[in-house]
Amino acid sequence: MVTVKQVEDxxxxxxxxxxxxxxxxxxxxxxxxIPLYRFSSQSLLxxxxxxxxxxxxxxxxxxxxxxxxxxxxxxxWKGVLRYDVTTSEIKVIFGRRKFIAQLNxxxxxxYVPKPEPDKICGQGNLSEFQWTKHQEEFLFYxxxxxxxxxxxxxxxxxxxxxxxxxxxxxxxxxxxxxxxPCGPDSLAQVLDTKSLEMVARFAVEINNCSFRLFYDCPTxxxxxxxxxxxxxxxxxxxxxxxxxxxxxxxxxxxxxxxVTDFPIKTLLFESNKxxxxxxxxxVEICCQLQEKSIPYNLLISDCGKKIFLFLQMQNxxxxxxxxxxxxxxxxxFQSRSEFDQATEETMLNKLRDVSLDDEGFQVVKELCCxxxxxxxx
Amino acid sequence: xxxxxxxxRVPHGIGPTKENRRIRSxxxxxxxxxxxxxxxxxxxxxxxxxxxFDSCYSYCARQALDELPxxxxxxxxxxxxxxxxxxxxxFLKVFGYTKDEVVGKNGRxxxxxxxxxxxxxxxxxxxxxxxxxxxxxxxxxxxxxPFWMLFHLSPVFSKQDGRVIHFVGVQVPISPPRRPRxxxxxxxxxxxNMCEEVDRxxxxxxxxxxxxxxxxxxxxxxxxxxxxxxxxxxxDSSRGLGxxxxxxxxxxxxxxxxxxxxxxxxxxxxxxxxxxxxxxxERHSLPGAGIxxxxxxxxxxxxxxxFVLTDPHLPDMPIVYASDAFxxxxxxxxxxxxGHNCRFLSGAxxxxxxxxxxxxxxxxxxxxxxxxxxxxxxKSSFWNYLHMSPVRNASGKVAYFxxxxxxxxxxxxxxxxxxxxxxxxSVVGAVKVAVRSLSMGAGPSRS
Numbered sequence: 001m002v003t004v005k006q007v008e009d010x011x012x013x014x015x016x017x018x019x020x021x022x023x024x025x026x027x028x029x030x031x032x033x034i035p036l037y038r039f040s041s042q043s044l045l046x047x048x049x050x051x052x053x054x055x056x057x058x059x060x061x062x063x064x065x066x067x068x069x070x071x072x073x074x075x076x077w078k079g080v081l082r083y084d085v086t087t088s089e090i091k092v093i094f095g096r097r098k099f100i101a102q103l104n105x106x107x108x109x110x111y112v113p114k115p116e117p118d119k120i121c122g123q124g125n126l127s128e129f130q131w132t133k134h135q136e137e138f139l140f141y142x143x144x145x146x147x148x149x150x151x152x153x154x155x156x157x158x159x160x161x162x163x164x165x166x167x168x169x170x171x172x173x174x175x176x177x178x179x180x181p182c183g184p185d186s187l188a189q190v191l192d193t194k195s196l197e198m199v200a201r202f203a204v205e206i207n208n209c210s211f212r213l214f215y216d217c218p219t220x221x222x223x224x225x226x227x228x229x230x231x232x233x234x235x236x237x238x239x240x241x242x243x244x245x246x247x248x249x250x251x252x253x254x255x256x257x258x259v260t261d262f263p264i265k266t267l268l269f270e271s272n273k274x275x276x277x278x279x280x281x282x283v284e285i286c287c288q289l290q291e292k293s294i295p296y297n298l299l300i301s302d303c304g305k306k307i308f309l310f311l312q313m314q315n316x317x318x319x320x321x322x323x324x325x326x327x328x329x330x331x332x333f334q335s336r337s338e339f340d341q342a343t344e345e346t347m348l349n350k351l352r353d354v355s356l357d358d359e360g361f362q363v364v365k366e367l368c369c370x371x372x373x374x375x376x377x
Numbered sequence: 378x379x380x381x382x383x384x385x386r387v388p389h390g391i392g393p394t395k396e397n398r399r400i401r402s403x404x405x406x407x408x409x410x411x412x413x414x415x416x417x418x419x420x421x422x423x424x425x426x427x428x429x430f431d432s433c434y435s436y437c438a439r440q441a442l443d444e445l446p447x448x449x450x451x452x453x454x455x456x457x458x459x460x461x462x463x464x465x466x467x468f469l470k471v472f473g474y475t476k477d478e479v480v481g482k483n484g485r486x487x488x489x490x491x492x493x494x495x496x497x498x499x500x501x502x503x504x505x506x507x508x509x510x511x512x513x514x515x516x517x518x519x520x521x522x523p524f525w526m527l528f529h530l531s532p533v534f535s536k537q538d539g540r541v542i543h544f545v546g547v548q549v550p551i552s553p554p555r556r557p558r559x560x561x562x563x564x565x566x567x568x569x570n571m572c573e574e575v576d577r578x579x580x581x582x583x584x585x586x587x588x589x590x591x592x593x594x595x596x597x598x599x600x601x602x603x604x605x606x607x608x609x610x611x612x613d614s615s616r617g618l619g620x621x622x623x624x625x626x627x628x629x630x631x632x633x634x635x636x637x638x639x640x641x642x643x644x645x646x647x648x649x650x651x652x653x654x655x656x657x658x659e660r661h662s663l664p665g666a667g668i669x670x671x672x673x674x675x676x677x678x679x680x681x682x683x684f685v686l687t688d689p690h691l692p693d694m695p696i697v698y699a700s701d702a703f704x705x706x707x708x709x710x711x712x713x714x715x716g717h718n719c720r721f722l723s724g725a726x727x728x729x730x731x732x733x734x735x736x737x738x739x740x741x742x743x744x745x746x747x748x749x750x751x752x753x754x755x756k757s758s759f760w761n762y763l764h765m766s767p768v769r770n771a772s773g774k775v776a777y778f779x780x781x782x783x784x785x786x787x788x789x790x791x792x793x794x795x796x797x798x799x800x801x802x803s804v805v806g807a808v809k810v811a812v813r814s815l816s817m818g819a820g821p822s823r824s
Contacts, residue, residue: 059458059483060679061807063793069806070799077744077802086809089773092819100817103773152794174810209501210810233771233814235502243495253490272490302494 034138035071036156037064038145039201062207063150064142068165071139072175075167080136082106085171090233095344097237100330103339107170107332139165139177142202150205158182163198168228172325172332175211176230191215191225191286196279199227203304212236213300214324217290228324237329238308239301243268247369249376254278256368258361259308263351264327265361267309267368277375282307284371289364294356297324311356311364322354418705422456426481429453429462433542433656438648439463445644447637448472448548450484451533454504454541454671457678457701458483462543471526471550473519484546489517493623500530505672507532507541507660511634513551513626525551525624529634533645536655538665543656545645547637551624666690667697667716674698676811682804683782685719686768689739689775693718697777706784708754719780722761724752735765742767742775746801748785760785764801768808771817779808 061069075081083106093099143162145151158164161183168176179202181195203213210231218225243257253273259266271278282298286309289296295312310327326332331347333339356364430439430451448467452459464479472479472487488497492515503510514528526548533543626634642658649656664670667688669677677686677698683706686698695716704711707722714721723732731749738745744766751761762783770776781804783797795803 058485060681061803065807066793066795066803067799069810070795070803073802073806073809074799084769086769086813087773090771090813090817092817094819154794154796174813175806208810231810231813233810234505234817235498239498240502270494302498305494 031157032135032138033155033157035067035140036153036159036162037067037140037142038147038151038153039142039205040148040150041146042148058207062205063152064202064205065208065211067140067152068175068177068206072167072177075136075139080167081169081171083170085174085176089339093342093344093347097329097344097348098240099237099344099347100234101339101342102172102330102332103336104332105334105336107334137167137169139167141165142198144198161194163195163202171230173230173232176228179213179227179229181225190290191217191283193280193283195225196283197276200275200279200300200304200307203300207303209303211303212325215298216321216323217286217296219295219321232330236299236301236325238262238266238299238327239306246365247372249372252277252376254281254372256372258365263348264355265311266327267311267364269307269309270305281372281375282309284375285309285368288367288371294360294364295321297322297327299324299328311361312354313356314360322351327351422481425456426453426460426462429456429543433652433654434645434648435652438644441644441648442641445637445640447640448550449637449641450479450546452484452544452546454544455674459675459678468548471518471548472516478519487516489515489523491515491523500528503530504544504675505670507671511631513624516548525553527551527626527630527634529638531638531642531658532671533656533658534660536657536661538668539660539662540664540668541671542654544671545638545641547634547641549626549630549634549637551626551630553624667695669698670815673811673815677808680804680807682800684804684808685714685780686777686808687719687780688777694739694778703782706753706782707751722751724750724758726750726758738765739778762797764805766805768805768812770812770815776812776815779805781805
């Protein structure tokens with residue numbers, strides 16, 4: 001039987017006084033009704049080993065995966081996207097690292113410097129026109145749930161603590177979406193535990209190895225926190241590179257490693273138990289990085305089991321940083337000549353140029369150990 | 378086939394339990410759904426698995442392989458789920474399972490929380506690139522005990538069309554290494570002493586972590602506590618080193634694996650000559666036109682709806698992939714549809730203008746949705762809510778067309794709660810993701 005629930009709207013939005021946070025222009029979200037996917041009540045916070053959720057089938061598409069792909073393809077067919085990203089040629093750059101290059105001529109033409117969520121969720125008043133324009137890009141909400149199994153509600157208003165999934169009309173790869181946490185403190189610039197947990201949970205429930213999640217640390221001018229995600233056709237070079245573990249807490253199953261021999265300094269966080277603890281540690285580390293003005297990016301891969309942290313050079317001006325997929329080894333080229341002439345050496349240099357130096361990396365590694373110790377105690 | 382029920386019983390559509398495994402195809406007066414339908418599905422799968430081995434190597438090969446002492450499995454990537462179709466006696470002994478518990482399962486059920494995720498990915502990549510590889514891997518026996526083994530993977534190629542028919546996996550258990558003394562005394566890093574709970578590990582250690590473990594054995598509290606007790610014993614037994622520290626296979630063990638592969642292949646090639654299938658250990662010819670790579674087969678096997686993939690570059694645009702659900706819907710066997718154009722689904726009352734609409738969309742490389750009257754093998758008709766879409770590969774050009782069929786008017790409950798249009802789209806999206814990586818060349822591109 002289908003698990004579609006016709007739920008009364010009022011149940012989803014808390015009754016009573018409207019919280020202060022909702023009085024900002026985002027308040028308009030209440031009227032937008034799109035599908036809502038609720039996670040099962042079994043959460044990642046359990047003490048139980050980080051096993052596959054019983055609700056997620058291993059050998060077939062998960063419900064969340066089907067929903068995301070369906071919505072994305074539907075929007076593409078309806079012309080919401082500026083171009084069909086599958087017409088962009090991709091290739092592996094010849095060399096040991098297997099960097100991936102994409103020729104995307106349309107990206108240059110339509111390139112919008114500020115990502116969409118800023119336009120929607122930023123301060124200032126948005127006119128009616130802008131709301132209707134952007135509404136078609138909203139795919140669905142994701143929120144935590146109470147039931148033993150995930151639920152899909154075909155049409156609902158935004159519940160508390162939801163993550164809004166918005167299609168990216170200038171996609172980098174198939175399925176490119178923004179994940180915008182809409183909690184009370186979502187206007188804060190800093191990464192928080194709840195958002196990262198929700199987003200990691202999302203990756204786990206998608207349960208598709210092609211699906212990667214990204215986070216670029218906020219630069220000056222970004223007013224809203226958001227993540228991005230898409231389906232990459234093959235492994236990213238950083239995922240194929242060996243690692244060197246320097247912190248391993250066996251009891252809680254958390255392990256921090258440095259990616260060896262990769263042009264940009266990268267750490268890998270993994271946990272096979274107490275996932276929440278790892279998220280807390282990671283968030284604390286990121287806050288400290290931000291205080292030290294060290295730009296960073298996150299890449300969540302392997303169905304939520306691996307989180308890569310890319311470290312870029314301390315940059316007071318915070319300009320010209322790379323995006324997370326570039327750090328991972330996936331590059332976009334806007335002209336055919338650039339695409340044809342791309343070599344592994346140029347890609348290596350591109351990454352090396354923005355990478356944190358050895359000294360800074362050592363400091364960050366020490367920082368990770370001390371924060372992880374603090375949480376372990 | 379014994380299929381251990383480990384999931385929650387869910388009354389709703391989302392979830393993989395038996396209650397939710399409904400056949401997509403509708404019940405006509407001549408067909409039955411429900412338990413009988415499910416039993417038919419399972420027996421069809423069992424038949425496919427047995428047939429996968431027997432049609433290629435003959436039943437006698439089973440005996441010949443059973444005489445070998447080695448631990449190995451043979452898997453079929455063209456069956457949904459990439460299941461094991463043969464497990465040697467040596468394998469059952471090493472892992473502690475019976476044949477029925479293993480045949481039909483995917484290799485991941487033998488992995489567990491301490492299996493290195495990176496190794497798992499490397500195996501996946503080797504399967505995708507259809508090449509041999511050897512890797513040290515931590516697996517789990519039926520009683521939950523982990524052990525290290527050297528895993529050797531080899532594809533079995535068809536001589537005639539260059540396709541990968543099976544993968545052979547050999548498992549050589551690795552005896553635990555002697556611990557170097559400096560590590561046994563404890564690990565010190567930057568002046569901080571190692572404490573019991575927190576280990577700082579120096580140097581290059583390849584620790585493994587969490588793939589989820591499919592419970593094939595019982596997970597009662599007794600078993601679980603035994604596993605935990607065992608793991609803690611293993612952890613404490615060596616200061617600073619647990620079962621997680623990587624084990625390298627010795628030269629002898631690597632040689633054992635090579636020997637095993639050679640012996641297995643000699644049996645398989647010999648017997649395949651009897652059946653006329655002719656297999657070999659190396660690819661002798663590039664895959665023929667219309668042959669899908671094993672990784673694409675595996676990816677498409679995850680999509681449970683009815684759909685087909687057709688190749689517009691081949692004469693008469695034949696079907697190159699048909700999902701199990703499509704075969705159930707139309708009543709045909711796989712070998713009856715592969716290589717044929719979809720027009721066999723049309724019949725006396727199929728509307729010409731609809732066919733023309735489809736043809737035009739294909740020629741202009743556009744997607745289209747139509748309602749078309751189609752016919753099953755038994756000549757009964759059904760209204761097919763069909764969506765067709767071009768699918769591009771890494772070159773950016775159209776590689777295939779995907780056609781998704783939804784039988785109208787039947788109690789077609791989608792387990793994921795999606796309406797028919799959305800179901801069309803979810804299949805198209807999944808196929809696009811799977812095909813996008815195909816033909817991804819290296820170096821300069823001019824295709």
